[in-house]
Amino acid sequence: MNSIRLAIIDDHQVVLDGLQAMFNGYPGISIVLATTQQDELLSHLQNHEVDVALVDIQMPEINGIELCTRILKTDNSVRILAFSSFDDTHFVKQMLRKGALGYLLKNAARDVLIDAVTSVSRGERYVDEFLQKQILDESLTGERRSMYEIPLTKREREVLKLIGEENTNQEIADKLFLSLRTVETHRSNLSQKLGAKNAVSLVKEAIKRGLV
Amino acid sequence: MNSIRLAIIDDHQVVLDGLQAMFNGYPGISIVLATTQQDELLSHLQNHEVDVALVDIQMPEINGIELCTRILKTDNSVRILAFSSFDDTHFVKQMLRKGALGYLLKNAARDVLIDAVTSVSRGERYVDEFLQKQILDESLTGERRSMYEIPLTKREREVLKLIGEENTNQEIADKLFLSLRTVETHRSNLSQKLGAKNAVSLVKEAIKRGLV
DNA sequence: ATGAAACTCCGTAGTTGTACGGAGATCCGT
DNA sequence: ACGGATCTCCGTACAACTACGGAGTTTCAT
Numbered sequence: 001m002n003s004i005r006l007a008i009i010d011d012h013q014v015v016l017d018g019l020q021a022m023f024n025g026y027p028g029i030s031i032v033l034a035t036t037q038q039d040e041l042l043s044h045l046q047n048h049e050v051d052v053a054l055v056d057i058q059m060p061e062i063n064g065i066e067l068c069t070r071i072l073k074t075d076n077s078v079r080i081l082a083f084s085s086f087d088d089t090h091f092v093k094q095m096l097r098k099g100a101l102g103y104l105l106k107n108a109a110r111d112v113l114i115d116a117v118t119s120v121s122r123g124e125r126y127v128d129e130f131l132q133k134q135i136l137d138e139s140l141t142g143e144r145r146s147m148y149e150i151p152l153t154k155r156e157r158e159v160l161k162l163i164g165e166e167n168t169n170q171e172i173a174d175k176l177f178l179s180l181r182t183v184e185t186h187r188s189n190l191s192q193k194l195g196a197k198n199a200v201s202l203v204k205e206a207i208k209r210g211l212v
Numbered sequence: 213m214n215s216i217r218l219a220i221i222d223d224h225q226v227v228l229d230g231l232q233a234m235f236n237g238y239p240g241i242s243i244v245l246a247t248t249q250q251d252e253l254l255s256h257l258q259n260h261e262v263d264v265a266l267v268d269i270q271m272p273e274i275n276g277i278e279l280c281t282r283i284l285k286t287d288n289s290v291r292i293l294a295f296s297s298f299d300d301t302h303f304v305k306q307m308l309r310k311g312a313l314g315y316l317l318k319n320a321a322r323d324v325l326i327d328a329v330t331s332v333s334r335g336e337r338y339v340d341e342f343l344q345k346q347i348l349d350e351s352l353t354g355e356r357r358s359m360y361e362i363p364l365t366k367r368e369r370e371v372l373k374l375i376g377e378e379n380t381n382q383e384i385a386d387k388l389f390l391s392l393r394t395v396e397t398h399r400s401n402l403s404q405k406l407g408a409k410n411a412v413s414l415v416k417e418a419i420k421r422g423l424v
Numbered sequence: 425a426t427g428a429a430a431c432t433c434c435g436t437a438g439t440t441g442t443a444c445g446g447a448g449a450t451c452c453g454t
Numbered sequence: 455a456c457g458g459a460t461c462t463c464c465g466t467a468c469a470a471c472t473a474c475g476g477a478g479t480t481t482c483a484t
Binding site: 380381382396399400403410411 | 469470471472473
């Protein structure tokens with residue numbers, strides 16, 4: 001049985017080393033690439049076979065979902081295992097929909113890591129136990145959807161973004177070619193959806209959602 | 213020559229493993245503790261000698277500066293090496309003032325890590341090269357101080373914090389036993405100091421400063 | 425003990441955002 | 455082709471914040 005060819009990308013050298021160390025004594029997995037550069041990963045994928053890519057999805061300047069897409073565009077046979085300390089369930093679902101086959105939290109222990117990589121290499125979905133439970137809970141209660149998940153319309157997101165960028169309603173109206181009143185409506189809808197008390201809550205939401 | 217007794221705290225297991233791996237082949241440093249729990253670190257310090265503590269200063273629920281203080285309160289002979297991916301120079305300075313002897317970025321390579329731990333163990337300050345340069349630049353130009361650094365008075369910080377927590381001026385006045393007008397004054401001073409256009413800018417600042 | 429900085433408070437006016445509630449136009453999926 | 459969601463716009467009244475500018479009182483370091 002061949003060992004699993006694993007490529008790793010993370011912007012922190014220690015994490016790369018930590019992972020190498022973790023997999024070192026384990027023959028079933030061999031690390032074929034460990035890098036901090038997304039270009040390096042992509043070009044590697046063009047020239048070499050890789051079974052699993054362990055991807056840190058919260059790197060500066062790079063959007064995790066975007067990176068996921070690019071990886072699959074380069075080689076759609078790679079199984080992606082997302083690696084993050086971001087535990088918002090909605091984000092997890094997003095990643096899984098965008099092509100990741102697994103989602104692991106950074107505080108995972110060695111055994112879990114090996115287990116996850118192995119599962120994913122076989123084409124099986126693997127989601128961190130904690131998150132699984134979380135998602136299940138949310139599905140059951142139906143109600144406990146994270147703030148994050150409250151769906152906003154495209155327009156609302158645009159407006160929220162501009163609010164976060166310190167525009168007044170009038171400025172937003174000008175930029176989006178809307179009437180002031182329309183912007184006010186969107187804003188009011190946003191406030192209601194997000195349970196926001198005032199501009200401050202809205203900004204915080206905008207930041208949470210990565211709009212700012 | 214005895215090897216340096218190093219304690220590590222970080223909330224991610226991989227990072228702990230990565231660090232252990234990095235120091236493994238190096239006899240000059242021996243890791244006496246690697247934990248994700250702050251309590252564990254503190255109780256260890258009470259019963260054992262530790263030369264250097266490598267501290268992840270951005271852990272959930274725990275404020276880096278606060279942790280620093282606690283460590284030194286437990287054993288003020290420990291040399292603290294802050295370990296973070298947060299590269300705001302003002303924050304770095306804060307940490308160094310609050311008792312950390314070194315500040316290292318998480319993307320540091322093995323050699324740098326060893327160098328840093330060794331220096332710090334000798335009581336020498338160690339600051340990440342990139343940050344050193346940054347700080348120097350800022351000192352020279354005098355002007356490029358990060359927004360972060362604009363000094364706020366205690367009251368102003370209190371007010372800014374409450375603004376960030378979604379209070380209206382009236383609510384802030386009530387909580388601090390001030391007149392509404394006073395709060396308005398503070399707010400106006402804050403806006404001026406921070407070049408804030410509106411509430412939104414203020415919140416962003418509050419977040420940057422870790423007040424929220 | 426003296427002065428600078430910080431903290432406190434106020435008046436007046438004007439701008440911006442919030443809270444109601446109503447309504448036509450458009451897009452999109454079954 | 456129909457219905458629901460979305461997007462657009464408006465009236466009115468009120469709440470919250472901003473922009474000026476002025477001034478007395480602590481507090482604290484030299």
